[in-house]
Amino acid sequence: MNQSWTLTLGALGLxxxxxxxxxxxxxxxxxxxxxxxxxxxxxNPLLAEPESPVAPAVQLPTHPDPISPKLAALADRSxxxxxxxRLLVDGSIPFVDKPQDVVLIRRIVLDPSESDxxxxxxxxxxxxxxxxxxxxxxxxxxxxxDEGYRFRSFAVQHLAQDWRDGSVAEAQAAAxxxxxxxxxxxxxxxxxxxxxxxxxxAREGDDQVTALAEGLIHDAEATWAHDLCCRIAKxxxxxxxxxxxxAIATRPREKREAPADSNCCGGSSAxxxxxAAIVEPNRLAALRALxxxxxxxxxxxxxxxxxxxxxPHAQGLARWGLEQL
Numbered sequence: 001m002n003q004s005w006t007l008t009l010g011a012l013g014l015x016x017x018x019x020x021x022x023x024x025x026x027x028x029x030x031x032x033x034x035x036x037x038x039x040x041x042x043x044n045p046l047l048a049e050p051e052s053p054v055a056p057a058v059q060l061p062t063h064p065d066p067i068s069p070k071l072a073a074l075a076d077r078s079x080x081x082x083x084x085x086r087l088l089v090d091g092s093i094p095f096v097d098k099p100q101d102v103v104l105i106r107r108i109v110l111d112p113s114e115s116d117x118x119x120x121x122x123x124x125x126x127x128x129x130x131x132x133x134x135x136x137x138x139x140x141x142x143x144x145x146d147e148g149y150r151f152r153s154f155a156v157q158h159l160a161q162d163w164r165d166g167s168v169a170e171a172q173a174a175a176x177x178x179x180x181x182x183x184x185x186x187x188x189x190x191x192x193x194x195x196x197x198x199x200x201x202a203r204e205g206d207d208q209v210t211a212l213a214e215g216l217i218h219d220a221e222a223t224w225a226h227d228l229c230c231r232i233a234k235x236x237x238x239x240x241x242x243x244x245x246x247a248i249a250t251r252p253r254e255k256r257e258a259p260a261d262s263n264c265c266g267g268s269s270a271x272x273x274x275x276a277a278i279v280e281p282n283r284l285a286a287l288r289a290l291x292x293x294x295x296x297x298x299x300x301x302x303x304x305x306x307x308x309x310x311x312p313h314a315q316g317l318a319r320w321g322l323e324q325l
Contacts (some may be wrong), residue, residue, distance in 0.1 A: 062103075066097075070092065084120050119151055135245075142193070160180055162175060195224070242293055248286040288317065305318035
């Protein structure tokens with residue numbers, strides 16, 4: 001055999017060996033069944049909840065029958081938006097029961113091109129009409145991360161309210177609860193959405209979510225959740241959170257910081273508002289919680305708030321708190 005053939009066969013042999021080795025590394029190094037090494041479980045109890053399934057897209061049925069005349073103006077997108085909203089809030093449409101009318105209202109709820117306010121009032125109409133499919137619609141909106149934070153938070157609020165009052169069908173209740181817990185614990189990218197999931201679960205005494213709230217109230221950087229955690233402490237009489245609440249109540253009054261989610265929680269980040277007139281909600285929520293917990297430090301803080309003439313909201317809270325004490 002000449003030298004060129006020898007070099008060629010040697011090169012082929014080396015290439016084949018590398019391919020085999022690469023294949024074994026690829027399949028053996030990433031799969032526990034090949035390398036016999038078990039994955040290390042998470043040690044964070046807050047992440048122990050399995051991920052809830054993502055809701056599938058909703059397919060609305062079609063109906064040959066025309067919508068009711070009272071809904072014609074609502075269906076007409078050329079109408080002024082405020083007029084369309086007014087139809088849903090002035091009692092003109094107390095409920096819907098015809099299938100074609102229900103589909104129209106559900107279509108509004110699911111349409112991101114409609115205004116958040118109109119969609120929210122449409123969701124209220126579905127609740128008044130006891131439309132059982134509305135929960136599928138809320139889940140679909142929540143699962144769609146292309147939606148804005150505002151209506152996703154509305155959808156969580158509607159879903160949580162129905163879950164708490166028992167309006168969710170028994171067959172769906174466990175899945176709804178799992179979805180709410182997943183949003184609360186798994187750091188949904190919209191903080192406003194997480195808030196709406198944390199509150200109902202903590203209010204019902206969910207251990208994992210309450211533990212999350214305890215961590216947040218002691219975290220000086222978690223300002224997006226402090227007012228919410230104060231409400232949770234108030235609801236459950238958490239005397240052991242009192243020092244953290246007092247620390248929140250005694251922070252200098254300032255414009256509320258806008259978190260990474262730019263308009264996460266509304267209020268002080270609204271444009272055009274006088275910073276001197278902005279109520280810092282964390283401090284006020286902390287004062288309410290200290291009063292509810294009968295904390296002895298509340299009285300001095302309330303007297304200070306009562307003298308703050310630049311902050312009428314704090315003054316009103318102070319008058320109420322001093323009456324309670």
